[in-house]
Amino acid sequence: MPFTLATWNINSVRLREALVVKLLQEETPDILCLQECKSPVDKIPVEAFQALGYTHMVARGQKGYNGVAILSKLPMQDAGHHDFASLGHARHVVGRLENGVTIHNHYIPAGGDVPDREQNEKFGQKLDYLTELRDAFHATKPEKAILVGDLNIAPEEDDVWDHKKLLKVVSHTPIEVAHLKDTQDAGKWVDVTRRDIPDGKLYSWWSYRARDWDAADKGRRLDHIWATPDISNAVHGSRILRTARGWEKPSDHAPVFATFDL
Known part of the structure; x- marks a missing residue:
């Protein structure tokens, strides 16, 4: 069952409903994972998406902040969520496809402006979120799974416009990169x-x-698509739709795509 998946920090699904519709019409991914929806689940404009064939949705939301959703043309069950770092935020949701593949959609905290947890509580929350996520993977090895989202970290030197200049800027600091690598590993x-x-x-x-x-x-490359080793060889066609950053009243993020032959 091949399918194409996209992940996109939409920066308000209600404000940018037309952009979501544009993406679904022009790119026709089978699954679209959204972050920073900034909406309670019952206020997400599902009618416009359902009209285009995206009749399945799992989501977690809150008023004005955070929020994650997975829109799908394929049948999908709600497989839960976890409140990493006990923040009480809508930052994680899991969908399960009929073939047993699970999709984890994350919106990891941005971490504020100061890369020091003693001076900046938000930076500590970001590191704690990643630590709990790492520990969860140590406890239960994920299988047949996809992890996507705005992870708010650009891990590699070529994932930022200037590696040296951004070493002390939140999203590319060595401690964040190390935490993300530990989680990935x-x-x-x-x-x-x-x-x-x-x-x-x-x-x-x-x-x-x-x-x-x-x-x-x-x-910066803040948005990611990961796959477990048992399905990673079935993935191809990765791309970033840079042009979406130039659409009218855009999100500051561009959608990231990959195709899975599963």
Whole structure:
């Protein structure tokens, strides 16, 4: 059952409903994982998505902040969620397809502006979230699973516009990168985007602060698709839809895609 999956931090699913519809119409992924929906689940505009064939949804939401959802053309069951770091935030949801594949959609905390947990509570929350996620993978090895989302960390040197300049900037600090690697290693996850596109600069996020984001091109790869080793060889066609960052009233993130031949 081959399917194409996309992940996208939409930065308000209600405000950008038209952009979600545009993506679903033009790119037709079978599954779309959204982060930062900023909406209670009952306020997500599902009618427009259902009209395009996305008749299945699992989601966790809250008013104005966070929120994750998985829209699917394929039958999908709600397989729960976990409140990592006990933040009380809607940051994780799991969907299970009929073939037994589970999809974990995460919105990891951004971590604030100061990379020091003593000075910045949000940075500590980010590290704690990753630590609990790592420990969960040590306790139960994931199988036949996909992990996607805005992980808010650009792990490799070519995942940021300037490695040296960003070493002290939240999202690329050594401690964050180490925490993400430990989490990835604990589940033996394969970063399929970088496996498919191993060379060169690769970004999925560009700040709103740039007057001309495209020309400045000061991006970071914060959005990820991982797969467990038992299915990672069935993944191909990874890409980032950079043009979506230039759509009218866009999210500051671009969608990331991969195709799974399962």
